[in-house]
Amino acid sequence: MHYEGILPGVFLDRPNRFIAHVALDGAPVVCHVKNTGRCRELLVPGAAVYLQECGSPARKTRYDLIAVEKGRLLVNMDAQAPNQVFREWAEQGGFTPGLTLLRPETRWGASRFDFYFEAGTRRGFIEVKGVTLEQEGHARFPDAPTERGVKHLEELTACMAEGYEAYVCFVIQMTGMKDFAPNDATHPAFGEALRRAAAAGVGVLARECRVTPDTLTVAGAVPVLL
Structure with missing residues (x-):
């Protein structure tokens, strides 16, 4: 499967299981976490992450969190x-x-x-x-x-x-x-x-x-x- 509109960012924090704060081009943005699991070993402050920009104006969040780097390992986090x-x-x-x-x-x-x-x-x-x-x-x-x-x-x-x-x-x-x-x-x-x-x-x-x-x-x- 292929994702369009992928952008690199840096994970900041996850206030709840549905959203995360990510630094995108140095500015914090709110994105949807497409995985409601704990993922505590993955979503750590400073981790490199990859976001998908979504074009729907009905969305509350403009981005989805798709993948994260865990050391040298790249992990897809999309539960769908x-x-x-x-x-x-x-x-x-x-x-x-x-x-x-x-x-x-x-x-x-x-x-x-x-x-x-x-x-x-x-x-x-x-x-x-x-x-x-x-x-x-x-x-x-x-x-x-x-x-x-x-x-x-x-x-x-x-x-x-x-x-x-x-x-x-x-x-x-x-x-x-x-x-x-x-x-x-x-x-x-x-x-x-x-x-x-x-x-x-x-x-x-x-x-x-x-x-x-x-x-x-x-x-x-x-x-x-x-």
């Missing part, structure tokens, strides 16, 4: 990007051969999954999770407790009883990771749920991305440690 980049990758044949249908936001019972797919006689559901937490070259999820994430894993397991395939794909919004694992230190219940889901047959995928200030592209598989 993982689904879009997964879709591009899947439609190009990366997810499974013979894909004939990939439909977003599909209901199953009381659940809503990110994608429903068909490939020949196969059919199934996919949940996509964006990963921005890096610890010494290891990708981890989540960066904060997520009961919603636990519920998604339980629902994926349940749909298999009706003959569907089920997958969770962790889209790592950076590159150069040694592996991926659940962040048991932050939310042990999520790690337990992921291991139960995998044991029940839910496919667990982890794909890292090539990141530039204005692009995000699925790069390749990362080992999953459960």
Whole structure:
């Protein structure tokens, strides 16, 4: 995926989870943070960030915060990007051969999954999770407790009883990771749920991305440690 109108800035502070103050050409501006996660290890004063200028006059903020530099690592922070980049990758044949249908936001019972797919006689559901937490070259999820994430894993397991395939794909919004694992230190219940889901047959995928200030592209598989 590609972003238009990217501008470099310097992160100043984040008064709440929705907005940040950034120095743009030396002047402070207010921008929308497209990620409601904690991101404490990323958004530190003085960090180099990249903003997208938005042209809508209805917007309260003129800019979106898209990416941040963490040392030599460039991390895409756009929480909407993982689904879009997964879709591009899947439609190009990366997810499974013979894909004939990939439909977003599909209901199953009381659940809503990110994608429903068909490939020949196969059919199934996919949940996509964006990963921005890096610890010494290891990708981890989540960066904060997520009961919603636990519920998604339980629902994926349940749909298999009706003959569907089920997958969770962790889209790592950076590159150069040694592996991926659940962040048991932050939310042990999520790690337990992921291991139960995998044991029940839910496919667990982890794909890292090539990141530039204005692009995000699925790069390749990362080992999953459960």
